Amino acid sequence: MKRLGPVYTLAAGAATAVALGVLSAGSTPAPQNVNARDVPSVVTTITPAPSAAPTATRTARPTPEKADYAGRVKGNGGLIAVSVRDGKAIAYFCDGRAEAWLRGRATGDRVVLSGPGNSSVTARLRDGGAAGELRFGGRQWDFRAPTVKKPSGLYRASAIVRGAKVRAGWIYLDDGSRVGLTLVDGEPADVAIPEPGANATVDGQEIDPQDVDEFIGGF
Incomplete structure (x- = not known):
């Protein structure tokens, strides 16, 4: 009788296992068909990274079709005039003893001109005036030249008087300086x-000054 003990134990264990299996099967819900629309979708929102701030750029100013500037050369005592017509630019510097006529181009708000003896003018054209640098006679000076209107500004004259070649230039400022x-x-x-626009007298003969519009085309 003692030898039958383990058999009963195993049998009892097997019966218990079967009973648990039946209970498990009975508690498991039957499978169901589920449509995709019955399943809530998961939406992932991706926030784009902020774009870099635009780099500030300098907007080029348009070249003035017609403009006249005249003012003083700092530390020199002379006057300078700059005129622009359709991209062409000229300048005249004079201190009463020496002079320089310069020519070049205006691009955007910048003019670059050159003349004899390595003379040059570079300037920025701003609202109401021009400001830049004059190189003349191996030296350089800054200048500021406000916008001017006739009769102020630049005049030039060319003539033959008694067989001699005459050339003259004049600058007039709004304050009466000349x-x-x-x-x-x-x-x-x-x-x-x-006087501005009036004739000059050379060796008893009058010569007629021209304003910029009259002579820039052939300069």
Whole structure:
């Protein structure tokens, strides 16, 4: 009888296992068909990274079709005039003893001009004026030249008087300041500066000054 003990134990264990299996099967819910629309979807929102701030750029100013500037050269005592017509630019510097005529181009708000003896003018054209640098006679000076209107501004005259070649230039400022130089066969001559737009008298003969619009085309 003692030898039957383990058999009963195993049998009892097997019966218990079967009973648990039946209970487990009975408690498991029957499978169901589920449509995709019955399953809540998971939506993932991706926030884009903030874009970099735009880099500030300098907007180029348009080249003025027509503009005239005249002012003083700092530390020099002379006057300078700059005129622009359809991209072409000219300048005239004079201190009453020496002069320089310069020519070049205007691009955007910048003018670059050159003249004899390595003279040059570079300037920015701002609202109401021009500001830049003059190089002349191996030296350089800054200048500021406000916008001017006739009768102020730049005038030029060319003529033949009693067989001599005459060339003259004059600058007039709004405050009444003026400077000019008349050359006769390349040498300075004692000729009074006329009123703006009036004729000058050279060796008893009148010569007619031209404003920028009259001479820039052939300069």
